[in-house]
Amino acid sequence: MDKDGAFHVDDIILVTSSDALRDVLLSKLANEFTMKDLGPLSSFLGISVSRTPNGLFLNQSSYAQDIIQRAGLVSYNPAATPIDTSGKQSESAGNLYHDPTFYRSLPGAHQYLTFTRPDISYGTISLGLSISKSKSTSLVSYTDADWAGYPDTRRSTSGYYVYLV
Template sequence: MTYILLYVDDIILTMSSNVLLQSIMSFLAAEFAMKDLGPLSYFLGIAVTQHASGLFLCQHKYAEEIIELADMTSCKHATTLVDNKAKLSVSSGSPYEGPTHYRSLAGTLQYLTFFRPDISYAVQ
């Protein structure tokens, strides 16, 4: 069995046999510039840890990178995500300097909701 996951210039190859894996890697290396980074550990913001029972996927590091990008490392965390009855006001914090930075943060948070659907309401 063979699985090939491809996203832009990142690729994950997994096969049922190491011989098949080496064969496909050689074939691809003849056509494309590639380098083998070894066993999968981090891909598209997802940390991957292999256990006997399967794979453990985690986005803790990715979430921390978002907090740094938003310059919110000194903020206190909350045990609940958001008060859904709270009213936002124009004066509740300083705006981001440009729409590009805001859009980037919104996009990274939306990507994070694929693994954490419980934060979807807060991200919207």
């Protein structure tokens, strides 16, 4: 929270079953909060979003391909197992990597990808998640929080998912 009592919310996706419902919800939210509509959703936090006749299709193949390209592994073939079962290197083998910061960024990017898509670890780069309309009218909400998770500032992070099913 800012010193004036305001807080900043970022990265919210609003998906509705009709343009009229979206307009009503955006209007109500705009009456309460300062916000900006960024238009139709095409990607979100490395997840590509495409519209299908039945709803939305989410995948991370572009994000995964970007990691592969940044790592210089485009010409490599997938392996049957994601772990090298035979290779062992000593600390003194080979040359030091010329850009350790870049090198350390790759495991972080891969970790984010495998946390959000564990099946990526097994080579299913083109698969994704289909979201379609439902006739049910139940409201389902999920939340996760890391209370005071930052040791220096004691700030908290949280995430919410509210779904009308």
